[in-house]
Amino acid sequence: MxxxxxxxxxxxxxxxxxxxxxxxxxxxxxxxxxxxxxxxxxxxxxxxxxxxxxxxxxxxxxxxxxxxxxxxxxxxxxxxxxxxxxxxxxxxxxxxxxxxxxxxxAGILTKSNLVLRDLDLFQAMNDANVSVSVAFMDNAVRRKFEWRTIDTEARIEALREFKKAGVRTSALICPVIPYVTDAASLIETLAPHTDKIWIYGLSILNRSDQNWRNVEGILERDFPDMKEQIETAVFSKDHSYWEKLRQDLVSLQKDKQLNLSIHV
Ligand code: SF4
Incomplete structure (x- = not known):
């Protein structure tokens, strides 16, 4: 590089x-x-x-x-x-x-467990926060959207180490890709290792944006039968997918007494 x-x-x-x-x-x-x-x-x-x-x-x-x-x-x-x-x-x-x-x-957000190298510094700081970003339970699916990141499990393991060391931890579930990201499973897996979890949906403003052109190509190649419904939900924030997801997450939050910040 x-x-x-x-x-x-x-x-x-x-x-x-x-x-x-x-x-x-x-x-x-x-x-x-x-x-x-x-x-x-x-x-x-x-x-x-x-x-x-x-x-x-x-x-x-x-x-x-x-x-x-x-x-x-x-x-x-x-x-x-x-x-x-x-x-x-x-x-x-x-x-x-x-x-x-x-x-x-520092409050840091990463998709890498290289953050563990600096555990000594975060531990020595007053009020540091280490957060990892995840969007996929299934690593085969993750590789389609994030070809250069490390496995979800390795990121969660890093959080576990920080929490054990007494550093405040959080997670960002982002982006929730409609019908692809299993947000509830991610939350249940992350919850024991985090003090707070934020959840955000895939947000793309225009179909001409580079990120949509990339995602569209992935959907055409790997999710051809779901492409239309995913695309409709991505570009419509009042789509029933988001409403249902919000309801499910609020229920999960209440049932399990979780500290969630829901932005879908
Ligand atoms: S979304 Fe991926 S490419 Fe963009 S800044 Fe985060 S880790 Fe880097």
Whole structure:
């Protein structure tokens, strides 16, 4: 993987999540190249060959952080902080070390168990949160939509390790692909290892978007009999599929006393 230097983009940026005011993308681009990724339309390079890294990320970040009070910073909005090249480049590790040194903490989202390498840093932070993103119980199906990610079980195992180590954990079930993602089974599997689970449906604005063109190709090839019903649900948020799923998840939440945040 070629990693080129980018000096133009800010390192610390505002974050629109409830839990964090600021976020950091340690990479620009993502080797995981999930076919449904909503950032694909903004890609500045071909992520299968080249990603960008911030020039002097810690030097610039040190200056940015010195102007704000210590708090939890979100990492994982437009990129995966633990995509494969992180094993060698260690941009994420450097950012976490600086956050810890300056009294900040991190809330991280990843699809990789490489996050376990940095357990010591998360453990030392006050109020850190480690979250994994999953969308498929069946790894054969996962590989159709996320050809470069690791098995769902390995991500859940990472959560188990963090929880055992006393770090707060959560999970993001995203994207729920109508009639494909078994959200209820994922929730039941994740629940013992997480403090909270968020659930979001596949969200695509236009049929001309790169991520829809990718997903459409997968549906035509691998789910030809279901393509029409999946497509109808994806582009209609008041479709009965979503209503039924909402009801099922609310029932599951009540029955099992789960901490779910349902956004389907
Ligand atoms: S891991 Fe996240 S950021 Fe990376 S390609 Fe997949 S959806 Fe996009």
């Amino acid at each position: 070629k990693a080129s230097i980018c000096s133009k983009r800010p390192v610390l940026e505002p974050c629109s999540l409830e839990s964090s005011d600021y976020q950091i993308d340690p990479y620009i681009g993502c080797e995981h190249y999930c076919y449904y990724c909503y950032v694909l339309g903004q890609a500045e390079t071909d992520w299968t060959e080249e990603i960008l890294i911030h020039e002097d990320i810690t030097g610039r970040l040190r200056t940015d952080l010195s102007g704000i009070p210590p708090q939890r910073i979100y990492m994982g909005w437009h990129t995966d902080p633990y995509q494969p090249c992180e094993a060698e480049i260690r941009q994420t590790r450097q950012v976490l070390e600086l956050l810890l040194e300056m009294g900040f903490s």
